[in-house]
Amino acid sequence: MRAAFIRGLIKAAERDSKIMLITGDLGYRFLEPFTEKFPDRFINIGVAEANLVTVAAGLAAAGWKPFIYSIATFASMRCYEQIRTDIVMQNLNVKIVGIGAGLAYNKAGPTHHSMEDIALMRMLPGMGIVSPHDQQQTEKITASLAKTSTPAYLRIEANPLRQVLQSQTLQNTDMAFLVTGTKLWLADEVQKKLFKIGIRSNIFRFPIISPLDKKRLKEICRTYKIAATIEEHRVTGGFGSAVGEYILENNKTMKLLKFGLKDIFTPISASYENLLKYHGLTAGNIVRRIISSM
Amino acid sequence: MMKKNIQKFCHEVALTSLDISYHAHTGHIGSALSISDLVAVLYAGRLDVKKDRFILSKGHAAAALYSVLYHKKIMGKKLIDSFGADTGGLCEHPEMKDPGIEMTSGSLGHGLAFASGIALGYKKINKKPPHVFVLISDGECGEGSVWEAAIFASRMKLDNLTVIVDYNKWQCFGASSEITPLEPFAKKWQSFGFSVHTIDGHNIEEINKTYHRIPFEKDAPSVIIANTVSDTAYQLLKTSSSDTIRYLMNLNIKRQG
Numbered sequence: 001m002r003a004a005f006i007r008g009l010i011k012a013a014e015r016d017s018k019i020m021l022i023t024g025d026l027g028y029r030f031l032e033p034f035t036e037k038f039p040d041r042f043i044n045i046g047v048a049e050a051n052l053v054t055v056a057a058g059l060a061a062a063g064w065k066p067f068i069y070s071i072a073t074f075a076s077m078r079c080y081e082q083i084r085t086d087i088v089m090q091n092l093n094v095k096i097v098g099i100g101a102g103l104a105y106n107k108a109g110p111t112h113h114s115m116e117d118i119a120l121m122r123m124l125p126g127m128g129i130v131s132p133h134d135q136q137q138t139e140k141i142t143a144s145l146a147k148t149s150t151p152a153y154l155r156i157e158a159n160p161l162r163q164v165l166q167s168q169t170l171q172n173t174d175m176a177f178l179v180t181g182t183k184l185w186l187a188d189e190v191q192k193k194l195f196k197i198g199i200r201s202n203i204f205r206f207p208i209i210s211p212l213d214k215k216r217l218k219e220i221c222r223t224y225k226i227a228a229t230i231e232e233h234r235v236t237g238g239f240g241s242a243v244g245e246y247i248l249e250n251n252k253t254m255k256l257l258k259f260g261l262k263d264i265f266t267p268i269s270a271s272y273e274n275l276l277k278y279h280g281l282t283a284g285n286i287v288r289r290i291i292s293s294m
Numbered sequence: 295m296m297k298k299n300i301q302k303f304c305h306e307v308a309l310t311s312l313d314i315s316y317h318a319h320t321g322h323i324g325s326a327l328s329i330s331d332l333v334a335v336l337y338a339g340r341l342d343v344k345k346d347r348f349i350l351s352k353g354h355a356a357a358a359l360y361s362v363l364y365h366k367k368i369m370g371k372k373l374i375d376s377f378g379a380d381t382g383g384l385c386e387h388p389e390m391k392d393p394g395i396e397m398t399s400g401s402l403g404h405g406l407a408f409a410s411g412i413a414l415g416y417k418k419i420n421k422k423p424p425h426v427f428v429l430i431s432d433g434e435c436g437e438g439s440v441w442e443a444a445i446f447a448s449r450m451k452l453d454n455l456t457v458i459v460d461y462n463k464w465q466c467f468g469a470s471s472e473i474t475p476l477e478p479f480a481k482k483w484q485s486f487g488f489s490v491h492t493i494d495g496h497n498i499e500e501i502n503k504t505y506h507r508i509p510f511e512k513d514a515p516s517v518i519i520a521n522t523v524s525d526t527a528y529q530l531l532k533t534s535s536s537d538t539i540r541y542l543m544n545l546n547i548k549r550q551g
Contacts, residue, residue: 040418045446046445046446048442048445048446050403050407050438050439050442051407051439051442051443051446054404054407054408054411054439054443055407055408055410055411055414055443055446056411057408057411058407058408058409058410058411058412058413058414058415059411059412059414059415060411061396061397061408061411061412061415062411062412062414062415062416063415063419064415064418081401082404082407082439085398085401085404086398086404086407086408089390089398090390090397090398
């Protein structure tokens with residue numbers, strides 16, 4: 001996913017000479033294709049996230065288009081007030097790239113588990129939030145984000161465990177899955193398991209969390225009685241919460257199940273899949289909860 | 295501007311700061327007065343408003359900046375009279391949307407990094423880049439982000455950046471020497487790679503001369519440590535007998551740094 005981001009950014013930088021990449025001393029062995037090609041448009045700020053954000057805001061105020069790069073926890077939380085005041089409040093064209101979002105740093109411990117970043121970014125009016133499904137989309141979305149002039153947060157999770165092809169839309173379905181980020185493979189597994197026991201569903205992809213595609217949500221609410229969101233973020237405050245707020249505010253009757261990370265910290269070293277399991281983010285668990293709620 | 299005119303300009307700016315603060319019944323008067331000469335002299339001479347930028351990092355002293363912008367005819371009468379209004383007016387801290395305001399400030403510790411970003415942005419595309427001035431407070435130096443930015447500005451050799459520190463030695467609860475001890479202050483900045491000048495922040499001629507010597511050194515950011523007194527302008531003005539002064543008499547303005 002990181003390499004895909006860099007490919008997308010290089011494409012954008014070839015077109016637009018104002019694009020810059022600024023890191024908080026992270027991305028060693030991933031950023032080089034950019035730094036070698038555009039040495040004048042790369043800065044390693046050092047281990048100083050507050051400075052990373054505010055310097056980028058200053059560069060944007062002088063006409064540059066900086067992408068700032070750090071691990072999602074540090075890119076979103078350590079410098080949250082700087083993001084709010086210097087970037088979003090002043091509506092400056094800075095893109096924040098949070099890598100290793102969710103549980104990607106599975107063995108690094110909870111300081112590196114970014115489970116709250118969507119919630120934080122959702123609180124900032126005018127902040128775009130994008131969480132791509134796979135490498136191909138990451139590259140594409142990075143290049144198109146570079147063409148926009150407003151602040152945005154690009155959430156890069158771990159590589160998807162399996163690639164999912166665009167599935168066919170089924171007719172006469174029982175429920176909908178709304179998925180953001182790389183958990184598309186999980187939704188795909190759940191969909192197949194449910195199909196075997198006679199529950200038909202469709203998967204709707206939401207790489208863009210903010211602004212939420214309300215037109216599409218309206219259509220989903222009209223078609224389905226039950227839906228489930230899947231994301232690698234706390235169930236509190238994330239994508240599922242955003243969908244839930246839409247349902248409540250618009251008096252929709254669609255029942256919503258939210259699947260994501262538990263409201264706990266996980267101070268254990270584990271494989272990525274085991275850590276997901278620890279949080280109950282497995283196909284079996286999701287299927288069980290869906291069956292019991294139907 | 296001639297020396298005599300600069301003096302008059304400074305006086306008018308201080309009076310307007312007092313007036314608008316009085317009408318709005320807002321605090322931070324001491325803080326505005328401790329910087330009013332520094333900002334007024336900058337706008338009266340060294341600063342080219344068409345290309346240079348001035349960032350007020352200690353946003354709570356906005357009254358002084360608004361007054362300068364008003365006397366420079368960048369901000370209109372109606373707007374400055376709306377300072378702290380009940381029906382939608384100028385905020386007590388600067389907002390980027392308002393004329394002449396280069397940064398939304400009020401949260402301390404942001405200005406130096408923001409100014410460094412702009413200075414670097416200019417330097418990347420200009421052989422003779424515009425100059426960026428940023429005014430910070432002494433209490434503000436308790437924010438770690440000030441020193442993150444100081445390391446960065448020096449590393450980037452931003453000689454088109456000048457930090458003006460309002461060293462009035464007071465912060466909310468009392469003397470900054472007790473709360474945020476900064477001495478040896480000049481040495482601190484020096485050790486961070488800045489070229490330092492310490493001045494009397496109310497000596498108009500000294501301020502003006504120092505501004506015109508900027509940059510003090512090639513390839514190094516400059517810092518001016520301005521020794522100020524929160525109520526200096528007030529001391530000068532207290533012979534007048536306006537309502538404003540009577541209101542101020544009731545305030546412990548020394549504690550507003």
